[in-house]
Amino acid sequence: MTATTDELRDPATGLVTPKLSLRGVGLGYRTPKGRFTALENVSLDLAAGEFVALVGPSGCGKSTLLKLVAGLLPATSGEILLDGEPAPEGVPEGVGLVFQSDALFPWRTVADNIRFPLALKGVPAAQQRAEVQRLVELVGLKSFEQSYPNQLSGGMRKRVGIARAIAYDPDVYLMDEPFGPLDAQMRIRLGGEFLSIWETLGKSVVFVTHDVEEAVAMADRVLVMSRGPGTIKEEFRIDLDRPRHFQEVRFEPEFQRLQRAIWRSLAEEFDEERA
Numbered sequence: 001m002t003a004t005t006d007e008l009r010d011p012a013t014g015l016v017t018p019k020l021s022l023r024g025v026g027l028g029y030r031t032p033k034g035r036f037t038a039l040e041n042v043s044l045d046l047a048a049g050e051f052v053a054l055v056g057p058s059g060c061g062k063s064t065l066l067k068l069v070a071g072l073l074p075a076t077s078g079e080i081l082l083d084g085e086p087a088p089e090g091v092p093e094g095v096g097l098v099f100q101s102d103a104l105f106p107w108r109t110v111a112d113n114i115r116f117p118l119a120l121k122g123v124p125a126a127q128q129r130a131e132v133q134r135l136v137e138l139v140g141l142k143s144f145e146q147s148y149p150n151q152l153s154g155g156m157r158k159r160v161g162i163a164r165a166i167a168y169d170p171d172v173y174l175m176d177e178p179f180g181p182l183d184a185q186m187r188i189r190l191g192g193e194f195l196s197i198w199e200t201l202g203k204s205v206v207f208v209t210h211d212v213e214e215a216v217a218m219a220d221r222v223l224v225m226s227r228g229p230g231t232i233k234e235e236f237r238i239d240l241d242r243p244r245h246f247q248e249v250r251f252e253p254e255f256q257r258l259q260r261a262i263w264r265s266l267a268e269e270f271d272e273e274r275a
């Protein structure tokens with residue numbers, strides 16, 4: 001899965017095949033009480049290089065949706081296409097996951113954690129060293145290369161996780177609350193850093209968050225999911241200029257208008273939950 005936008009364009013029609021498509025996807029979990037429908041009829045297209053944020057009430061199936069795309073769960077209905085082709089069984093090539101938990105190897109140094117996907121891909125040793133050096137600098141961890149995860153702050157561990165994901169170099173980043181347990185200031189800082197890095201990468205992202213402000217600041221589109229069984233109920237296009245300044249963009253009137261509209265859409269779900 002490495003096709004570029006030009007390769008995905010149909011020369012006859014000029015239409016571009018989405019990088020990722022979900023068509024009427026559903027997922028039922030087997031539970032002791034029977035089947036529990038977590039997702040129902042989810043359809044979405046993600047263009048090459050597009051950043052989509054998913055927001056929705058707790059338990060609406062956001063993580064489940066990422067797990068389906070990552071090949072960790074098979075869909076019960078519908079289909080998932082990558083570059084227009086049915087996704088293979090299992091974890092597809094070119095899809096990278098960044099979870100809320102750091103998922104770092106505690107027995108490996110920062111450098112060795114970042115090196116891991118490079119070694120897995122068979123990158124020659126000298127190139128691995130150079131790439132690790134570049135990534136360590138990119139995420140602001142120079143001089144911490146030889147530290148172990150338990151010697152780092154939560155924010156630093158997130159940076160290692162992001163550097164490791166970039167080392168893997170996926171076409172589609174699936175990010176599940178990647179800045180979840182951090183305090184508000186650190187979220188803004190890391191969000192800003194990731195946004196600047198992403199703007200140079202040109203890769204697609206599906207970003208799950210509870211933070212509407214974070215979603216609007218980063219995404220090209222914000223998709224609001226309904227409470228379970230989850231489906232996509234509303235889409236908001238975020239036409240704010242790029243490159244965006246994560247901190248400053250929040251004060252623009254258009255940003256605040258979008259944030260309010262998304263909150264209203266979400267509030268309907270919470271109200272129904274209470275009814």
Ligand SMILES: Nc1ncnc2c1ncn2[C@@H]1O[C@H](COP(=O)(O)OP(=O)(O)OP(=O)(O)O)[C@@H](O)[C@H]1O
Binds near residue numbers: 036059060061
């Ligand atoms: N392995 C499982 N077996 C049965 N039910 C599950 C399983 N995993 C998740 N669920 C249920 O599926 C629904 C969706 O879960 P999921 O974790 O995808 O939601 P979410 O939107 O990511 O939630 P949150 O925002 O709280 O992280 C929830 O009701 C959850 O209880």
